[in-house]
Amino acid sequence: MKVTEVVLRQMKMRMKSPFTTSFGTFQDKEFLLLEAKDENGLSGWGESVAFHSPWYNEETLKTNWHMLEDFIIPHLLNKEISHPDDVSGMLSTIRKNNMAKSTFEGAVWELYAKQKGIPLAKALGGSKSQIDVGISIGIQNTFDDLLSLIEEYVNEGYKRMKVKIKPGWDVEVMREVRKHFPKVPLMADANSAYRLKDISLLKQLDEFDLMMIEQPLASDDIINHAVLQREISTPICLDESIHSYEDARKAIELGSCKIINIKIGRVGGLTEAKRIHDLCQELGIPVWCGGMLEAGIGRAHNIALTTLSNFIMPGDTAASSRYWEKDIIEPEVVVENGMITIPEMPGIGYDPNLETIKQFTVFEKTYS
Ligand SMILES: O=C(O)CCC(=O)c1ccccc1C(=O)O
Numbered sequence: 001m002k003v004t005e006v007v008l009r010q011m012k013m014r015m016k017s018p019f020t021t022s023f024g025t026f027q028d029k030e031f032l033l034l035e036a037k038d039e040n041g042l043s044g045w046g047e048s049v050a051f052h053s054p055w056y057n058e059e060t061l062k063t064n065w066h067m068l069e070d071f072i073i074p075h076l077l078n079k080e081i082s083h084p085d086d087v088s089g090m091l092s093t094i095r096k097n098n099m100a101k102s103t104f105e106g107a108v109w110e111l112y113a114k115q116k117g118i119p120l121a122k123a124l125g126g127s128k129s130q131i132d133v134g135i136s137i138g139i140q141n142t143f144d145d146l147l148s149l150i151e152e153y154v155n156e157g158y159k160r161m162k163v164k165i166k167p168g169w170d171v172e173v174m175r176e177v178r179k180h181f182p183k184v185p186l187m188a189d190a191n192s193a194y195r196l197k198d199i200s201l202l203k204q205l206d207e208f209d210l211m212m213i214e215q216p217l218a219s220d221d222i223i224n225h226a227v228l229q230r231e232i233s234t235p236i237c238l239d240e241s242i243h244s245y246e247d248a249r250k251a252i253e254l255g256s257c258k259i260i261n262i263k264i265g266r267v268g269g270l271t272e273a274k275r276i277h278d279l280c281q282e283l284g285i286p287v288w289c290g291g292m293l294e295a296g297i298g299r300a301h302n303i304a305l306t307t308l309s310n311f312i313m314p315g316d317t318a319a320s321s322r323y324w325e326k327d328i329i330e331p332e333v334v335v336e337n338g339m340i341t342i343p344e345m346p347g348i349g350y351d352p353n354l355e356t357i358k359q360f361t362v363f364e365k366t367y368s
């Protein structure tokens with residue numbers, strides 16, 4: 001297959017409510033969309049999950065634009081690609097910049113699935129017809145605000161509550177949540193806000209029967225995660241630390257985590273995400289699909305990936321309406337009884353809504 005034309009769009013969409021983590025708050029989601037066309041006029045779409053600012057990782061939408069325009073697009077445009085699995089190898093002379101690479105790779109995967117006339121989930125080897133969904137809840141101003149959100153999401157059927165924590169908003173918060181929701185599947189995500197010296201505080205979380213604690217320590221510190229995991233009974237799940245199959249292998253071997261959150265962009269694309277999934281399956285490590293507050297295109301890729309069999313735990317792939325007044329796909333992603341039904345149309349299974357895409361496009365550029 002060949003990509004003969006690329007349209008890159010910079011998007012800006014306002015979320016229904018601001019989202020706060022240990023690294024900051026934002027409500028305007030700025031991101032890139034990449035449309036890859038073949039000579040027959042079929043299009044595959046990819047979404048960059050890099051944010052406006054480099055707080056989750058070092059990439060931003062501007063570094064992604066630069067990498068795509070100056071390196072990745074020139075490298076791949078009009079080149080014969082025998083299979084989407086080859087894209088990451090073709091880009092191996094470009095170091096890191098995983099989210100930028102993943103944007104193009106995701107579009108190639110969708111284009112491939114459309115050419116074959118099959119859903120992306122099938123093309124990836126997925127077999128589920130429905131997936132379980134959890135929800136990630138940002139840091140709130142008061143306990144009451146958090147408790148009423150949890151109540152709302154439990155009533156909507158979400159299968160797991162993830163509560164963001166940071167120093168000063170942690171043990172007492174989880175105690176309060178457990179007091180009101182003694183049975184709900186519950187976890188905490190620290191986004192790297194703690195250090196090993198906080199170990200006695202982190203140990204206190206063991207009393208709340210959490211499914212896991214996500215990324216308590218620094219993103220580049222799998223050694224201290226291993227030390228911490230030996231001291232606490234709550235399973236550690238790594239997010240920011242895992243950029244590749246090799247990172248996953250090392251973290252598992254060291255005992256730095258018992259669960260892995262796979263994000264397609266963070267690991268450089270669907271092919272690498274599948275490799276990590278397969279490795280974890282072999283080693284008995286459950287995985288789940290993380291989220292980056294995606295619009296519909298990125299969300300659809302996450303949903304397709306989650307159909308692989310070792311995605312045992314509910315992911316952060318909540319409904320479009322949890323984030324957006326109007327999403328950029330048709331139909332929007334709907335969650336019923338905590339589950340998403342996998343679409344059967346070729347490709348990602350949702351059509352880009354060109355009208356809403358146009359409405360939220362800040363600027364666009366075509367490469368051919
Ligand atoms: O609802 C979502 O998309 C997941 C939200 C979330 O937890 C998150 C959002 C932005 C950046 C990092 C994270 C995270 O998983 O750590």
Ligand SMILES: [Mg+2]
Nearest residue numbers: 189214215239
């Ligand atoms: Mg996380």
